[in-house]
Amino acid sequence: MSIKAVRGFKDILPEESAKWHLVEEVAREVFRGFGLSEIRTPILEKTELFARGIGEQTDIVEKEMYTFEDRNGDMLTLRPEATAGIIRAYIEHKLHGRGGVCRLFTMGPMFRHERPQKGRLRQFHQINVEILGSHSPLADAEVMWLAWQVLQDLGIEGLRLEVNSLGCPQCRPAHRQDLLTFLENVSGELCPDCNRRRKRNPLRVFDCKNQGCRDALRLAPLIKHYMCPDCAGHLGQALDFLEGVGIPFVWNPYLVRGLDYYTRTTFEIVASGLGAQSTVAAGGRYDGLVKELGGPDVPGVGMAIGVERLMLLLEDEVEQELADLFIAALGRDAREEVVPWLKELRAGGFIVQMSYEDKGLKAQLKQADRLRSRYVLIVGEDELDEEVLKLRRMADGAQEEIPLDEAVQRISEILGKESEDE
Numbered sequence: 001m002s003i004k005a006v007r008g009f010k011d012i013l014p015e016e017s018a019k020w021h022l023v024e025e026v027a028r029e030v031f032r033g034f035g036l037s038e039i040r041t042p043i044l045e046k047t048e049l050f051a052r053g054i055g056e057q058t059d060i061v062e063k064e065m066y067t068f069e070d071r072n073g074d075m076l077t078l079r080p081e082a083t084a085g086i087i088r089a090y091i092e093h094k095l096h097g098r099g100g101v102c103r104l105f106t107m108g109p110m111f112r113h114e115r116p117q118k119g120r121l122r123q124f125h126q127i128n129v130e131i132l133g134s135h136s137p138l139a140d141a142e143v144m145w146l147a148w149q150v151l152q153d154l155g156i157e158g159l160r161l162e163v164n165s166l167g168c169p170q171c172r173p174a175h176r177q178d179l180l181t182f183l184e185n186v187s188g189e190l191c192p193d194c195n196r197r198r199k200r201n202p203l204r205v206f207d208c209k210n211q212g213c214r215d216a217l218r219l220a221p222l223i224k225h226y227m228c229p230d231c232a233g234h235l236g237q238a239l240d241f242l243e244g245v246g247i248p249f250v251w252n253p254y255l256v257r258g259l260d261y262y263t264r265t266t267f268e269i270v271a272s273g274l275g276a277q278s279t280v281a282a283g284g285r286y287d288g289l290v291k292e293l294g295g296p297d298v299p300g301v302g303m304a305i306g307v308e309r310l311m312l313l314l315e316d317e318v319e320q321e322l323a324d325l326f327i328a329a330l331g332r333d334a335r336e337e338v339v340p341w342l343k344e345l346r347a348g349g350f351i352v353q354m355s356y357e358d359k360g361l362k363a364q365l366k367q368a369d370r371l372r373s374r375y376v377l378i379v380g381e382d383e384l385d386e387e388v389l390k391l392r393r394m395a396d397g398a399q400e401e402i403p404l405d406e407a408v409q410r411i412s413e414i415l416g417k418e419s420e421d422e
């Protein structure tokens, strides 16, 4: 019996990778403009990091982590998200000691043991941004802007940016108290999960996807009515910045991130065309997290884009170019003659391929066709004898004669000229 991939883990096949490159390139280009640097942290971390960083009471830590004991008896976890690892690295390497604001991004796989479905995998990919060391609402605005810009530059339409504030340790306790009382009163209408968690992490009930719970929460006390002037001012300014750069948003007072260290700004970018898994990007401010993980009291704000969900929104296939030129060399002498040309032409930036097998002309032309090569160079015995080669443009079959002794130079000119015209 043949071995299959693990459930919820997916191969990214060659024909899909051009689309992945496009997404990654667009993100890098946007991040460059904001002065972000890349950080790459390990995929495996100590379990404790996520338990503390994400919170024991979250879905992720309670039931989604890939955790195991290694051969030394250490408890390790495949990272379910990027922030905790990045902050561990930030503290461990004292990046805060370098002064100024630390603007980071990363891209890579995350692992969560969830029920696989459209837009939900067990290994999925995120593009993450974390800005550490600033309280400014401009940092919040930039993080939302960054996420929005990547999706915009990829031409994705039908997106909605939803924003809310979760308040801060000043204004949250009063809200929490009233929310606890409210939830107690409607406990009969809440699902068992919400009832189990409402006492320790009442905000999380806003995150429940259960319709019964949503209905029960319609009259729940909302943070917006409890926000202190500082929090209200912070949100107002962040939204003003967004308005200033023309990014549309809606204030959704029900939006939460159910973790204690999240403070103030929280946001999601939601796509209309994704069904149940509609959130493409999400993020927010987490002023308490660096300290919680043993670092100095440094504020932070970040976001994550779910790449697979983004891919579902990018309809057009992206075709990878596989050959500018296919060299159909016929016979051993011809093959030996042209191999050094491969080197020169590739060094010149062209994509050049040649058959590994010594096949006939017809078979080689067929291969060039399959690769959608723009040109085919025919080098047979006759051509070598006459010292004149044939270069065929595949689009219209037009053929040009190329003198053998200037082959590389002439071909470079022709291939180069065509690229300029495009």
Ligand code: ATP
Binding pocket: 081, 112, 114, 119, 120, 121, 122, 123, 124, 125, 126, 277, 279, 280, 281, 282, 283, 304, 305, 306, 307, 308, 309
């Ligand atoms: P959801 O409510 O969909 O489970 P989440 O709140 O768990 O999302 P975050 O932890 O905020 O998600 O992760 C940020 C983004 O990563 C999500 O908005 C989504 O696009 C993507 N994402 C999260 N979990 C998965 C998954 N299992 N498969 C694919 N993408 C995912």
Ligand code: MG
Binding pocket: 059
């Ligand atoms: Mg989830």
